Amino acid sequence: MIIDCHVHLLPKRARQDRTSFVQSDRAFGSLYSSQKAKLASESEIIEYMDRSEIEKAVVFGFPWEDHRRIAENNDEIWDFHHRYPDRIIPFAVLSTAGDEQNAREAERTVRGGFAGLGELAVYDRGWSASDFEALSPCLKIAESAGVPVMIHVNEPVGHHYPGKIPVDFHALVGIIEAHPGLDFILAHFGGGVFVYGLMPEVAAVLSRTYLDTAASPFLYDSRIFEIASKILGPDKIVFGSDFPLLPLSRYLKELEKSGIQGSLQKAILGDNFQSILARPREK
């Protein structure tokens, strides 16, 4: 079974006319002011899944600053899941503004049946130690409910692109360490932080940390799949496309180039994520 764990669905109003959203939300403006930055509709997501033989997809919105937009986006994700309960796995986004409203939204969505939180990101400024600390109450809610949290992490070096932010790796590993009962999914191969999984004490901290493959064809040589699997373990890499940015076919090409096939390919494309979902969650 193929599971795509990284698909974006933005609110209908933003898809119809993104102008006011681009003007009012700095992070959204930095990523989506160009019309080339695609926004997919529900039917385009289903069409993509059917065409690519993807059975299930994790779908989530954008980390707006405005809490009302966060709720609106999460509600649309929930409706989408409701229309396709066997195919759409709903994750809930949270505001970049932080504060106790985020904890209320995490509580509302996770208790309401969302399968996880994410993709959490702070595209307007980057992840600092205080941003990670501010997330802690929300992470505790996910931890006690037994659902995973996906965090946007990008590489600290290399070429610049919209949405690329500074990430405090020390603070990132610290927040993972502070929540040992939580499954973390670090998007975009965790910005390469997994290399430190070669250090025994960091490997212990990352024992419940997964890496998604989102956008990797734009970022890395295809060897990353094999190297990351060797460092963190073959059960730790989960396919995520970042659709509509890239479709599954691009990742299949990379997997082919890397020589990954058979059970490891199957694990990356769905089995690994399936085992995260299979963990018992608190009712």
Ligand SMILES: [Zn+2]
């Ligand atoms: Zn991301």
